[in-house]
Amino acid sequence: MKKLNKNVFAVLMMVIMLMPVGLGTAKAYTIDTTYQLTLSEGDSRRAANKFVVLHDVGTESSALNNAIYMKRAWSQTESYTQFIVGDGGKVYKVGEDGYVSWGAGSYVNANAPVQIELAHTYDKATFDKDYAVYVNLARDYAIKYGVPLTLDEGNMYTSGIKSHLWVTNNVWGDHTDPYGYLARFGVTKEKLAADLKTGLNEGASTVPPVTPPVNPVQPPTTGFARSYNETGTMYATERNWVKDTPTKAARLVEYQSTGQAIKYHKVVWSDGIVWLQLTGWDGKQRYVAYSDATQGNGFGRKYGYCL
Secondary structure, three states: OOOOOHHHHHHHHHHHHHOOOOOOOOOOOOEEOOOOOOOOOOOOOEOOOOEEEEOOOOOOOOHHHHHHHHHHHHHHHOOEOOEEEEOOOEEEEOOOOOEOOEOOOHHHHHOOOEEEEEOOOOOHHHHHHHHHHHHHHHHHHHHHOOOOOOEOOOOOOOOEEEEHHHHHHHOOOOOOOOHHHHHOOOOOHHHHHHHHHHOEOOOOOEOOOOOOOOOOOOOOOOOOOEEEEEEEEEEEOOOEEEEOOOOOOOOEEEEEOOOOEEEEEEEEEEOOEEEEEEEOOOOOEEEEEEEEEEOOOEEEEEOEEEO
């Protein structure tokens, strides 16, 4: 795989960013990091991987304004979350995922690598876009951190996706979000729970769930059509699957988000795909699809660009 020089990569990324969005209902969300806290801001402690916490902002305000406010006032208000969704399916990142944020009290904060706010609107079309992204973002990060795709189940020691109302009922506090706001558009707790299990396309209709195979494919030790060692960084141009073996039927471990960078150290042709081998956050070897293989040794449709 020939690496792209920095100038070519910059041009390609500019073209990608200028491409029209919204052409179809399955477009993956993107994450705006304009208002993300710096390394010297926010909590520096790693969170335990027990909960993904769902909130709404509680006032009639946009996602953008909430992101600006959290960035500016996090230390004075002692409150911020990792993500805010709203404004027609936009995602703003404030806190660093995987670390403690300040959205639900000390116990839950220490056990939640991700907390997500949902901004308010009275427009149904805007809500539909927001809600689909809210669900998919929660699912993606639950999968990333090994959090079960269950909603509000069990007690304070039961891992899963939790509403702020669940925190009130099982740990402490007086918040009831996000159910009051969701009810404005007819979304019940039961619907939210079902959508979290299956995911939504970002046109707000359901898509089939991603389910691991009953008998996971074991990593092949020989038989790669071709492989070689190479180090580099891949930037995804769409939401991309990360697998535990370089095969199409392998177990889904997590997603590579659009624009997310991953560092790889080997290139493998296997099962009709060119895979990039990387070391996961848990130290295990993972594989992300780079492109479709052409006749076993070429490059077809690409899912990202390498630098």
